[in-house]
Amino acid sequence: MDRSVKNCYPCHMARPRQFDEERVLHAVRDQFWNAGYAATSLQDLMRVSGLGKGSLYAAFGDKHQLFLRALRSYLDDSLGYLREKLDSAPRALDALRAFVMAPVSDPGGAAARRGCLMANSTCELATADPEVLAEAGRTYEGTTALVAECVVRAQKEGDVPADADPIETARALLAAQQGLVFMGRTGLDFDKLTATARSLAAQLLPGAG
DSSP states (O other), rough: OOGGSSSSSSSSGGOOOOOHHHHHHHHHHHHHHOOOOOOHHHHHHHHHHHOOOOHHHHHHHHHHHHHHHHHHHHHHHHHHHHHHHHHSSSSSSHHHHHHHHGGOSSTEEEEEEOOOOHHHHHHHHHTHHHHHHHHHHHHHHHHHHHHHHHHHHHTTTTOOTOOOOOOOHHHHHHHHHHHHHHHHHOOOOOHHHHHHHHHHHHHTTTTTT
């Protein structure tokens, strides 16, 4: 959002923020990511942000609005990162394989156990929170579109069959990746999870080495 239109009060009435908004959003995002929405208290948010209740809520609204701001920030960052990774790979097939394998890309398995903030939030809140459900839909459709673009590039490079539907292929890859995220959250042995990821990548992308 354009900072020049952040509020509608006259300039002489506006009080300058005395904190780094992005830093606060990242701090509360990590709190929600690690503990979940329901288990995160106001005291937790005050602790990680370094702000009092009045400052926190004046800047971001209540807990729910703060969560949505943090979630949207995460989603925008994630989509931007995904586009960069897909576009920068020398071959599209390698980028698609890395996308499927992302949940086991951390050798220590910490990423697999932590899961994805969007996936975690969808499981916890989507059935009761239409705004979270809308964000999930936006994210998964955006991810599908980016992966489908990469599938088209892989087809042009001769690594994916020309008759494969890019959108359906992208959705299959996303479903495989998110399944791995869920399995990682259950505490499945990391070596078994990695073997499963490799099997999925080999079956869905048979040209991958």
